[in-house]
Each structure stands twice: as C-alpha cells, then as structure tokens.
Amino acid sequence: MTDKHVLKNGMVILGEPMESVQSVAFGFMLPAGASRLPDGCCGAANIIEDWIFRGAAELDNRTLNDTLDSLGLNRSSSVNTSHLGIGGALVADNLAAALELYAKITIQPRLDDEQFEPAKQLALDHLAGLDDEPRHKVMLKLKENFYPQPLGRSTAGEPDQLKALNAEKTRRLTKQYFNLSQTIFVVAGRYDFDAICKQMEELFDTGPQEKLKEIELSGKGTKYTHIHNDGAQVHIGLCTPTVRPGDDEYYNARIAVSVLSGGMSSRLFTEVREKRGLCYAIGANYHGLKEAAGIICYAGTVPQSAQQTLDVIIEEFEKLKDGISDEEIVRAKVGLESALIMSSESSTSRAAHIASDYFLLGRVRSLDEIKEKIEQTGTESVLKFLRQKTFDDYTVVTIGPKKVTVK
Amino acid sequence: MEFKKHILDNGLAVVGEVNSFAKSAAIGFFVKTGSRDEIKQISGVSHFLEHMLFKGTDKLGPLEVNEAFDRLGAHYNAFTSEENTVFYAAVLPEHLADAAQLWTHLMRPALRDDDFNMEKNVIKEEIAMYEDTPSYDVIDKARSLYFDSHPCGNTVLGTRQSIDALTAKQMHDYFTARYSPNNMTVALAGNFDWDKTLRLIAEHCGLWRQQTVTRQTKDYPGSLKSERLQKASLKREHICIISPAVPMQDKRRFAASILAAVIGDNVGSRYFWALVDKALAETATMQCESMDRTGAFFSYIRCGSESSQKVLDAVKAIFDDLDTNGITASELSAAKNKILSALVLKNEIPMGRLVSLGFNWVYLNEYRSTEQDIDDVKAVGIDDVNSLIKHFRPGRFTQFILGPGSDTSIQS
Numbered sequence: 036m037t038d039k040h041v042l043k044n045g046m047v048i049l050g051e052p053m054e055s056v057q058s059v060a061f062g063f064m065l066p067a068g069a070s071r072l073p074d075g076c077c078g079a080a081n082i083i084e085d086w087i088f089r090g091a092a093e094l095d096n097r098t099l100n101d102t103l104d105s106l107g108l109n110r111s112s113s114v115n116t117s118h119l120g121i122g123g124a125l126v127a128d129n130l131a132a133a134l135e136l137y138a139k140i141t142i143q144p145r146l147d148d149e150q151f152e153p154a155k156q157l158a159l160d161h162l163a164g165l166d167d168e169p170r171h172k173v174m175l176k177l178k179e180n181f182y183p184q185p186l187g188r189s190t191a192g193e194p195d196q197l198k199a200l201n202a203e204k205t206r207r208l209t210k211q212y213f214n215l216s217q218t219i220f221v222v223a224g225r226y227d228f229d230a231i232c233k234q235m236e237e238l239f240d241t242g243p244q245e246k247l248k249e250i251e252l253s254g255k256g257t258k259y260t261h262i263h264n265d266g267a268q269v270h271i272g273l274c275t276p277t278v279r280p281g282d283d284e285y286y287n288a289r290i291a292v293s294v295l296s297g298g299m300s301s302r303l304f305t306e307v308r309e310k311r312g313l314c315y316a317i318g319a320n321y322h323g324l325k326e327a328a329g330i331i332c333y334a335g336t337v338p339q340s341a342q343q344t345l346d347v348i349i350e351e352f353e354k355l356k357d358g359i360s361d362e363e364i365v366r367a368k369v370g371l372e373s374a375l376i377m378s379s380e381s382s383t384s385r386a387a388h389i390a391s392d393y394f395l396l397g398r399v400r401s402l403d404e405i406k407e408k409i410e411q412t413g414t415e416s417v418l419k420f421l422r423q424k425t426f427d428d429y430t431v432v433t434i435g436p437k438k439v440t441v442k
Numbered sequence: 443m444e445f446k447k448h449i450l451d452n453g454l455a456v457v458g459e460v461n462s463f464a465k466s467a468a469i470g471f472f473v474k475t476g477s478r479d480e481i482k483q484i485s486g487v488s489h490f491l492e493h494m495l496f497k498g499t500d501k502l503g504p505l506e507v508n509e510a511f512d513r514l515g516a517h518y519n520a521f522t523s524e525e526n527t528v529f530y531a532a533v534l535p536e537h538l539a540d541a542a543q544l545w546t547h548l549m550r551p552a553l554r555d556d557d558f559n560m561e562k563n564v565i566k567e568e569i570a571m572y573e574d575t576p577s578y579d580v581i582d583k584a585r586s587l588y589f590d591s592h593p594c595g596n597t598v599l600g601t602r603q604s605i606d607a608l609t610a611k612q613m614h615d616y617f618t619a620r621y622s623p624n625n626m627t628v629a630l631a632g633n634f635d636w637d638k639t640l641r642l643i644a645e646h647c648g649l650w651r652q653q654t655v656t657r658q659t660k661d662y663p664g665s666l667k668s669e670r671l672q673k674a675s676l677k678r679e680h681i682c683i684i685s686p687a688v689p690m691q692d693k694r695r696f697a698a699s700i701l702a703a704v705i706g707d708n709v710g711s712r713y714f715w716a717l718v719d720k721a722l723a724e725t726a727t728m729q730c731e732s733m734d735r736t737g738a739f740f741s742y743i744r745c746g747s748e749s750s751q752k753v754l755d756a757v758k759a760i761f762d763d764l765d766t767n768g769i770t771a772s773e774l775s776a777a778k779n780k781i782l783s784a785l786v787l788k789n790e791i792p793m794g795r796l797v798s799l800g801f802n803w804v805y806l807n808e809y810r811s812t813e814q815d816i817d818d819v820k821a822v823g824i825d826d827v828n829s830l831i832k833h834f835r836p837g838r839f840t841q842f843i844l845g846p847g848s849d850t851s852i853q854s
Contacts, residue, residue, distance in 0.1 A: 057790070100709060315571050380466060
C-alpha cells in the first residue's frame with residue numbers, strides 16, 4: 036500500500052514502507068527534464084544537475100558536499116525526458132538530516148557565478164565522452180529521431196546549445212523549472228511517514244507556484260541515420276511505436292516484448308545470437324513516456340554481419356504476429372512477475388517504481404494489481420494486439436564503420 | 443539469518459545463509475578458475491567455457507537450457523574474472539530447487555563441437571564490443587602492464603587469435619582439471635529450504651571426481667611501467683593507474699577499501715575535489731581489488747587531451763600529500779559511512795548476499811555475516827589507513843593511457 040500526502044505547496048509525497056530493510060531510498064523528481072526546458076537550451080538540465088550541488092543556503096560547495104558525505108549517502112542524480120531527479124539511499128536513521136540538505140539544494144541553491152563554468156565544462160565533457168561510448172550514444176540518437184520533438188531531445192545536451200548558455204540564463208531556468216508544486220517526492224524502505232510529512236511541510240513551506248506550460252509536440256527525425264566511426268563494431272539501434280503506459284493494451288505489449296526479448300529463450304536472443312552467432316549484445320525493451328512509447332532494440336556486431344543482424348531483427352519483429360506458442364506466453368508472464376517481485380526487495384527500485392507510476396499514470400499500481408493484469412493476458416489477447424498494431428514503422432540509427440540498408 | 447555449511451566427500455563445499463523473510467532466493471556455483479589459471483596457448487578458455495556451460499548437457503540442448511531457466515522466471519547469468527567463474531540464478535523461493543537442479547546438471551556440460559564453433563563468433567563479438575568500450579579496454583591493458591608476466595595480467599576474454607586457435611580438446615582438458623568439486627563452492631542465500639536443497643546437491647554432485655588443483659599465488663608488486671596507446675578514433679583520454687594493495691586474505695582489506703574511497707569515491711574524495719570539481723576530468727575513481735594472495739588499487743580517469751598533464755600532476759600532488767600527511771579524521775568518517783550504507787544496501791537482497799557469502803568461502807573458508815563486515819569497517823582507525831599508505835605507497839604506480847593524443851612526454 037502506498038502512502039500519499041500532498042504538501043500545501045502542491046508537492047506530492049509518496050512512500051512505500053518495507054519492513055525487512057534497514058535502508059531508505061528517496062528522490063525528488065523536479066519538472067526540469069530535457070523536454071520541459073525551452074527550445075535552444077538543450078543540456079541546461081545537465082549543468083543544473085551539477086551546479087545545485089556546488090553550495091546551498093549558508094553551506095558553501097565544500098561544506099555541503101562534506102555534510103552529504105558524512106551521512107553516508109549513496110547519491111544519485113539524473114536527467115531524463117521529463118524530470119531532473121536527485122536523491123539517494125542511506126541508512127534509515129540519517130534520512131531527516133538528508134532531507135534538510137535536499138530542501139536547501141532545491142529551494143536555495145547558491146548557483147554562484149564562479150561555480151557555473153566548471154559545471155558547464157563537465158556537462159560538455161560528458162557529452163564529448165559519448166563519442167567514446169557508441170552503445171550509449173546510439174540510443175540517445177535513436178530516441179531523438181524516434182520521438183516527436185521535444186520528447187526526443189538528448190538527455191545529455193547539444194554541444195552548441197550548451198556552449199551558448201551562461202550563468203544568468205541557467206539560473207533563471209533553475210528558478211522557473213524547479214517548480215515545487217509539480218515536484219514528486221518519493222521514499223521507500225524504512226521510514227516514519229507522519230514524521231516525514233511533518234518535516235517536509237516545514238522544509239517546503241514555499242507556497243504554490245504557477246503551473247508550467249505543457250509541452251507541444253512537433254516533427255520527428257529521420258527514419259535512418261548513420262554516424263561513421265572507425266570502431267570494431269556497428270552499433271545498431273532500432274525503435275518502433277507501441278502503446279503508452281496507461282493504454283488498455285499495455286500489458287499485452289509488455290508480454291509481446293518479453294516474447295521477443297525477455298529471457299535467453301526469447302526470439303531475438305535465440306535467432307540472432309544462439310542460432311547465428313551474430314552478436315554478443317542483443318536485446319529489446321519497452322520504453323514508455325507519458326506522451327508516446329516505443330520498443331527499443333540494440334545490437335552490436337562486426338561490420339560484415341551488420342546487415343544480416345538488422346534483417347533478422349526486423350524479421351523477428353514482423354513474424355511475432357504470425358503465431359506465439361502458449362509456452363512462450365507462460366515464460367513471458369513468469370519472467371515479468373518474477374522480475375517485479377525481485378525488484379520490490381530493493382528500496383531503490385521501489386522508489387523508482389512509485390515515482391514513475393505516479394508521473395505516468397497519476398497513481399501507483401500495487402504489485403498485486405500488476406500481477407493480476409499480467410495474469411489476464413493470454414496467447415489470444417497478445418496476438419490480437421499484435422495484429423491490430425502491426426510492426427511496420429522503424430526508426431534506425433547505426434554508429435560504426437559501415438552503413439546498413441533499411442528496407 | 444542462519445548460516446549452514448556442508449562439505450561433500452568429494453570436497454564440494456555447500457554454504458547457505460537462510461533468511462525466511464526474503465521474497466527471493468539465489469544460488470551460485472563459484473568455480474575457482476579464471477584467466478590467471480590459463481597458459482598462453484589457451485588464453486580466454488575460462489571465459490569461453492563459461493559460455494559453453496549454457497549450451498547444455500548430453501540430455502539438454504542449448505535452447506532447452508534457456509527455456510528451462512526462463513520457465514522459472516530466473517534472473518540468471520555468469521561472469522568470469524582473472525580468478526573466478528561464477529554461475530548464478532535468483533528466483534522466487536518456490537523455484538529455487540528447480541534452479542539448483544538445473545545448475546547441477548549444467549556443471550557437467552556436453553561441450554559439443556557445433557556449439558563450440560558457433561560460440562566462437564559470439565566470443566569474438568564480445569571482444570569487439572569491449573574494444574569499442576575504452577573505459578574497459580584501458581583497465582584491461584593497464585592490468586596486463588602492471589602484472590607484466592605474472593598470470594594475473596592474463597586477459598579474461600583472450601584475443602581473436604587465441605579464440606580461433608582454441609580446440610575443443612583443450613577446453614575439455616581444462617574443464618576436467620579445473621571444474622573439480624574440491625575447486626568449487628555452491629552458495630545459497632535468501633528464502634530456501636536448506637535440507638532439501640543440500641540433499642539435491644549431494645545427489646547430483648556427490649559423484650563428481652576430485653582432481654588435484656593448483657594455482658600460482660605469488661604476490662606481485664607491479665611493473666611500474668608507463669605506456670600510451672594512441673587511438674585516433676577516440677575523443678577522450680582514458681587513464682588507468684594501478685598500485686599494489688592487500689589480498690583478500692589480509693584483514694587490512696577493510697582499511698584498504700576505506701583508503702580507496704578517500705582517494706577515489708565518485709563524490710567528495712581527493713580525486714573529486716582535485717579533478718572533477720574543477721572540471722579537469724569528468725570521471726575519476728579508485729577501487730581496491732583484493733585478489734587471491736595479491737591485490738591492487740585501480741584508478742580510472744577520463745579527461746580531455748589538453749588536460750592529461752594537469753590531471754597527472756594533480757594526481758601526483760594528491761599522493762605526495764597523502765604520503766606526508768595521511769588522511770584526515772573527517773575523511774575517514776565520511777568514507778566509512780558511505781561504505782557502510784553501500785554494504786547495507788547490497789546485503790538487503792539475496793543476490794547481494796550470495797556474492798559475499800560465496801567469495802568469503804572461496805577466499806577465506808569462512809562465513810561472515812553482514813554485521814561482522816559492518817563491525818570490521820567501523821573498527822578501522824586512522825592509523826590503520828595511514829600505515830597502509832606508508833606500506834604500499836600508492837603514488838608509485840603503473841600507468842596506461844588510451845586516447846587520441848600521441849604526446850608520450852606526459853609523465854606522472
């Protein structure tokens with residue numbers, strides 16, 4: 036059962052208690068993700084993600100970080116399409132002290148001029164480093180081309196736009212997009228919910244803020260993009276549209292993806308790796324945003340096998356509607372259910388789950404509800420779904436020494 | 443938590459930690475073999491063999507193996523290092539016995555020629571994948587440079603040439619020599635029935651024949667060499683530096699992990715303030731890897747070519763300062779707290795416990811509870827860490843740089 040409380044300023048507090056753990060994980064989802072920020076500032080969230088930790092309220096850079104460290108906090112922060120997320124996991128006793136610091140970071144970040152340049156330089160360096168991580172880069176480029184703008188915006192930033200940002204503008208963006216009325220706070224593990232709500236009400240006594248403008252969707256990128264590099268492999272990313280997380284057919288879609296690429300007995304692993312030895316890394320995942328969703332596939336292979344790999348992948352996507360055995364459906368269901376229960380043992384995964392559910396669906400699904408919905412699917416329902424929503428629209432990106440032909 | 447242990451007559455150790463409140467259970471077969479146990483002619487065989495175990499037995503084909511695991515909803519895989527090959531599965535409690543039985547069968551594989559030849563392609567794809575991952579590649583190359591002719595410098599993946607040249611017979615022989623029950627440990631963690639699982643393991647593994655298994659375990663202080671490999675396709679400089687540290691068998695490993703966190707945790711460490719905070723490098727971390735009778739501190743740093751010299755100067759200054767002044771009390775306390783949190787988080791899930799349980803048995807022949815580890819971390823004093831610095835001199839290191847630059851004058 037999920038605990039819920041809404042602060043006076045509108046911030047939603049969600050909690051999931053876990054009796055068997057000593058730890059607690061928490062996170063603030065601030066509405067400053069890549070797609071929310073105005074045009075021309077792609078990468079600002081990456082600067083902000085670093086800059087806000089360089090001093091807050093009366094604490095300078097060094098003091099703030101030393102205090103965070105003294106709590107034994109395993110920190111995490113990330114920029115995704117919709118949010119800038121900050122938080123971490125720690126031993127439960129230190130939660131209250133950590134929240135006090137995070138309130139300072141979100142409400143009163145210092146954002147000093149002299150700390151702006153290193154924050155910006157790091158964002159630029161991480162971006163440059165992507166060229167040395169083609170597996171990661173191909174996925175970013177794929178999302179950019181697959182999703183309508185601004186959903187596809189790179190969560191690592193764009194070099195020219197990053198370079199053009201200055202402290203004043205980035206400070207303004209931080210103020211505007213750290214909208215606490217639209218922030219979701221999650222906590223999972225060992226905690227006292229009443230005490231948290233009381234503390235959060237005091238810490239975030241900030242008054243309601245005006246709602247941010249909704250994003251407007253526009254055009255998509257090209258269907259096939261190749262980026263040349265002289266690496267050892269061709270890194271192939273492929274994406275095809277599917278139903279969104281709130282859709283009635285969502286669970287049928289998840290089972291279909293699992294048949295395609297759940298465990299090692301799934302179609303892609305069997306056909307691409309086991310039978311043909313074309314790849315080491317091959318897999319597909321469901322990727323859902325609030326406004327759109329896709330099935331995203333990655334494969335890495337030597338140049339001479341790239342075309343065959345892509346052809347086999349597409350053939351497997353398209354063959355799925357022709358028939359799935361009951362045994363495959365059973366395996367897909369067991370796999371999803373078991374992953375669900377096992378991930379619920381970790382406070383960090385639980386916190387991530389409730390945050391994403393609340394944002395995408397407006398509520399948190401219980402494990403029982405998800406299990407029941409998975410149970411309700413069957414060979415017939417999955418095939419019916421696949422025949423209504425046939426795979427025929429692919430966005431492909433390759434990085435490597437050789438291009439492929441997308442038919 | 444309840445610790446259980448039984449050694450079969452053929453030497454196979456079975457250890458378990460039962461937690462009846464857990465929602466899952468995990469099993470692992472820990473085979474004490476890896477690239478350090480290979481000779482040049484069979485480079486990569488341990489890792490290749492790990493892949494081959496998934497290809498089944500005389501009665502079970504590769505696709506059937508995958509189907510059997512997936513039917514259990516198992517989260518299963520394997521990994522190979524310089525000195526261990528570990529096969530594992532995490533499942534819901536009701537499936538643990540079936541997962542355990544499946545692994546016991548797979549530990550006596552068929553090693554069919556057709557599968558062997560097909561899998562060579564997959565292994566070569568894996569080699570290619572890591573070539574395109576410079577953060578991995580540089581550590582692999584630095585490790586070989588550091589260990590020089592010591593077997594711990596042997597590459598886990600092998601090379602395209604060694605994989606092409608490897609024969610099924612060589613793999614068979616290696617398997618017979620190394621997958622001996624007295625060289626293996628079965629670990630179990632989480633919510634499972636100890637008696638039932640032990641009976642099952644004894645029934646299926648009790649007749650495996652014992653071999654005499656040896657390993658060269660000489661310690662090695664590192665070559666202190668410095669090399670650079672220019673790769674024009676790269677955009678960043680990838681730097682790995684390695685210096686000696688304590689082995690797994692040495693109690694000082696807790697102090698060593700604290701020292702690594704003080705120097706190179708991803709936030710708040712010496713590296714963080716000198717390199718990352720100032721944006722000289724975007725990543726700079728250090729870890730202590732305690733191995734069998736040897737050990738090393740590994741640092742990985744990524745930066746732009748224009749910064750490499752400054753980065754190495756800053757690294758030198760850090761080590762000089764540590765050498766003279768040691769670490770501070772607040773550094774000790776912050777590092778301890780971070781390590782303790784990570785320890786608690788890792789051990790909350792059966793899969794995390796499995797890894798600790800298995801390796802503690804493999805290296806120490808000892809059961810250690812999470813609480814014992816916590817106590818040992820807490821007990822480390824500032825002098826323990828500072829005497830490690832004096833003893834191991836982390837500023838005297840082996841260095842490998844992989845990057846677009848060609849400037850070999852860059853010196854540490």
